[in-house]
Amino acid sequence: MSVNPGHFPLNEESLPDDRFLDREESWLRFNQRVLELAEDPQLPLLERVRFLSIFASNLDEFFMVRVAGLTRRMATGLAVQSASGRQPREVLERTAAVAHELMLRNAECFRGDLRPALAKEGIEILRWADLAETEQERLRRLFRDRIYPVLTPLVVDSAHPFPYISGLSLNLAVIVRDPETEARMFARVKVPPVLPRFIEASPNRFTPLEDVIAAHLGQLFVGMEVVEHHAFRVTRNQDLEIDDDISEGLLQALERELLRRRFGPVVRLEVEESISDAVLELLIEELTIDEGQVYKVDGPLDLAGLAAIADLDRPELKYPPFVPSKEAIPEDAGIFAAIRERDILLHHPYDSFTTTVQRFIEDAAADPGVLAIKQTLYRTSGDSPIVQALISASEAGKQVVVVVELKARFDERANIAWARELEKAGCHVVYGFVGLKTHCKLALVVRQERDGTLRRYCHIGTGNYHPKTARLYEDFGLLTAEPEIGEDVSVLFNHLTGYSRQNSYGRLxxxxxxxxxxxxxxxxxxxxxxxxxxxxxxxxxxxxxxxxxxxxxxxxxxxxxxxxxxxxxxxxxxxxxxxxxxxxxxxxxxxxxxxxxxxxxxxxxxxxxxxxxxxxxxxxxxxxxxxxxxxxxxxxxxxxxxxxxxxxxxxxxxxxxxxxxxxxxxxxxxxxxxxxxxxxxxxxxxxxxxxxxxxx
Known part of the structure; x- marks a missing residue:
């Protein structure tokens, strides 16, 4: 469709060329606001730790998607001047400068503020050398029993090429020396992602996993001298590129692309400040990146792992407990009767998701008068009670139609899994349109009332049908039995599952x-x-x-x-x-x-x-x-x-x-x-x- 709505002239000639802010820098400034919450001493301490973790995780996604996408377009010659007037190279340089600044600020917040504050509360994050001998001994046993068996050191020499470094993996770059030949060799040790990011040495005293591995490198390179070791981390392009015109099924194409994602080009190399020039030069050369893609910070790296520290059972260091309201639909009231009486406006998480939206789907699945349930699913949890309710409804003989968006970024693999579970249960699973993501949040229940008439009940929302995030995300929803909305939602589902070309609606x-x-x-x-x-x-x-x-x-x-x-x-x-x-x-x-x-x-x-x-x-x-x-x-x-x-x-x-x-x-x-x-x-x-x- 044309971007000009056609009803009024755009009059763009009267507007200045520099009227738009750069979207990439604006996104980084958003993440800066998250960082400012981590820096706020008036917030509960473990909540500040969580915000620092969110900042790090957000920045990972920014590089994997936004920076990677811009880099890819520049490499293919498809990048154009941004709406802000910046050339692609300018955007990339400015993005790198701001990201560098924020990463240093993030590291300083952890080292100079949060780590000392946690220590005052009896929660310590220590490097290996700061642990007590008894703690080191405990971790030696842990290394032998749980860590050593899953490590695979990879040396680089004439017979062993430089290993592939997967995206977001934490690694140790190790230089070892052969005492007989004096030859020096580079080796890479991957820090296992299946183990906790921070290992508990004793109650409420933690150390980074890579420190435990580094302290035992001699057991990995027996007979060799470990000269130096440094932590590093690589971020790769992990945005999916699906050809919507391919003849194979979307499910199979997406699974193939998920495998390819692991091998995307490098867009960021994170290293600790202590890394030697020689090792850094080797990494830059082998990863085929330039110095502008290197981010030096005072370690430890990968502070997204602080989420586990934020989850510690210390309620006095968190936000006060909060129980959502159940007043929107009284427990003793039938949900369909309540919706027939009036439209119900929901505001999550202040209104309970469980007793409203989840109950709506579960009651529909169990109600013998319900003939059909249609729902869009963009993101949900693997153990979602909503998915289970849809499966139960299908097994009970109701018509169940689920429009699944497989290409929900970073949830693709999970969506594939439960889409197949829905299909096995007999649900009609539709994967939306070629070239379009299905992002709308809709549920439609068709029910035969006691007088024999059919009535449509709808839920339209701003958030995903995800019971866990519904406790953390602010969203609105409307439960309604208004015929005009029911007609609109029915038409839209026909559009999603069939070939309807309906473009006009009454209330949508x-x-x-x-x-x-x-x-x-x-x-x-x-x-x-x-x-x-x-x-x-x-x-x-x-x-x-x-x-x-x-x-x-x-x-x-x-x-x-x-x-x-x-x-x-x-x-x-x-x-x-x-x-x-x-x-x-x-x-x-x-x-x-x-x-x-x-x-x-x-x-x-x-x-x-x-x-x-x-x-x-x-x-x-x-x-x-x-x-x-x-x-x-x-x-x-x-x-x-x-x-x-x-x-x-x-x-x-x-x-x-x-x-x-x-x-x-x-x-x-x-x-x-x-x-x-x-x-x-x-x-x-x-x-x-x-x-x-x-x-x-």
Missing amino acids: LVAPHSLRSGLVLRIEREIENHRAGRAARVRVKCNSLVDEVVIDALYRASQAGVPVDIWVRGICALRPGVEGLSETIRVRSILGRFLEHSRVFAFENGGEPEVWFGSADLMHRNLDRRVEALVRVTERTQRADLVGLLDKAMDDGTQAWWLDGDGTWTRRAAMTDDNLLDIQSHLVKSRRWRTVDATS
Whole structure:
């Protein structure tokens, strides 16, 4: 489809060429905000450790996907100037500079702040030389019994080429000397990923696994002198490239590509600062990288492994326990009767996922009146009760249709496994469209009521049907029996499983056909309302804002005087507060205990707000290459509650990061002002934050 929605001229000639921030740097600045949480002394200590782990894991994915993708496009000559005006080489150089800065800051946070703070609480992370003799002796036994058997030292000489180094593996580069010939040789020892990243030497005293291995290298190279050893880690391109026109089945193609992923080109080499020049030069040469791809940090490497430390049973060092509300659907009420009575707006994790969405699917599977269940699955857990409920429904003779997105990044292998389990149980499993990912979050239950009529019950959400992440991700969902939505969702499932070309819906906006144009049309309507003296405002909550067409529409709204509020978690390519361009636009970001994941779009609409939420972020991939769905919320109190939540997040008295026009994020938090509201803590305390008005 055309990126111009066609209803209004783009007027791009009136907008400056430098109106977009660089998306890669914006993503790194998002991860910087995660790092700032790890650096915040007012947060519980083990939560800070978890944020440091998340920072490291996020950065791994950034290199595996974003940096790798840009490098690949440059190598093939397909890279073009970015929307920010930077040439590909400039983007890569700037990305490397910012990433270097953040990695050093991450290492310093661990070494200079978190490790000493943990020690004060009786949790110590020590290098081998700092362990007591009794602890070293215990680890010697552990090495002999559990570690030594799974190690495979690989030497490099005329008969043994340099070994393949798998992506994200932690390794020891070892130089050994033959005392008889004086010959020196390089050897690589892979740190086994099947063992804990940090080994417990004694209660609450840990040491990196590579330190335990390094202390026993003499047992791996018997009769040789170990001259030096250094830890290193490689990141490879691990983004999948699937040819959607291949004749073989998608399942088989994806499995083949997952094997190929292990052999992607190197995009980053991490080494400890202590590495010798000679060993580093050898690694650079053998891995065929340049010095700009080398990242030296004060070890240990791979701090993503700190997640295990964050999981320690020390509740006094974590966020207070939180029990989600079960008030959305009373336990003694039939779920279908409750949905028939009124639309039910859910806000996870503040509302229990188990007693609402999971119960919806489980009750449908067990209800003899239910004839069919249709559901999209993008990510879920392998032991998901929802998958088990779908299998039970199929075995009970109900028609079960599951649209599975196999290409959910880094969940592909798990999705293949449970897709096959669903097929074995007799479910109709569909893998979506060629060239499009199915990312919408939909469930449809067709039920025969007591009077013999058929009624459709639907769930439309912003998050995955994943019971575990539902306790950590913030998401909205709507349970409804409204006939118009039921018709829309039925048509959309027919579109997903068949060859329907339906592009228009009553209560849905669907990508890639109508979502971008529908949003831009509503932004332009706010411009017209403002010019006519009617109430006008645009409010957006999303994970990422990159799409240039939508951003330009927001710029035009601002130039016309329309207030625009944007609550974004991650990337934002829009420049707010720029004179003559975006003076009425404010951008805020909130990170905290829960991952802000919902997408909400609210338009003032002359005083009768129109509110939508759903699965789509404002990125090219979501609007052009995915099947996404937004649903319009019609109940007055629900609309008011959603708008009120957006306004509370944007309030100057709420803790948040504020974006400036130059791309700088400034944190306003309790560290600087004790009177600022932590919106997530507020929602935890208030549990059900919404009003309930069945008559609206």
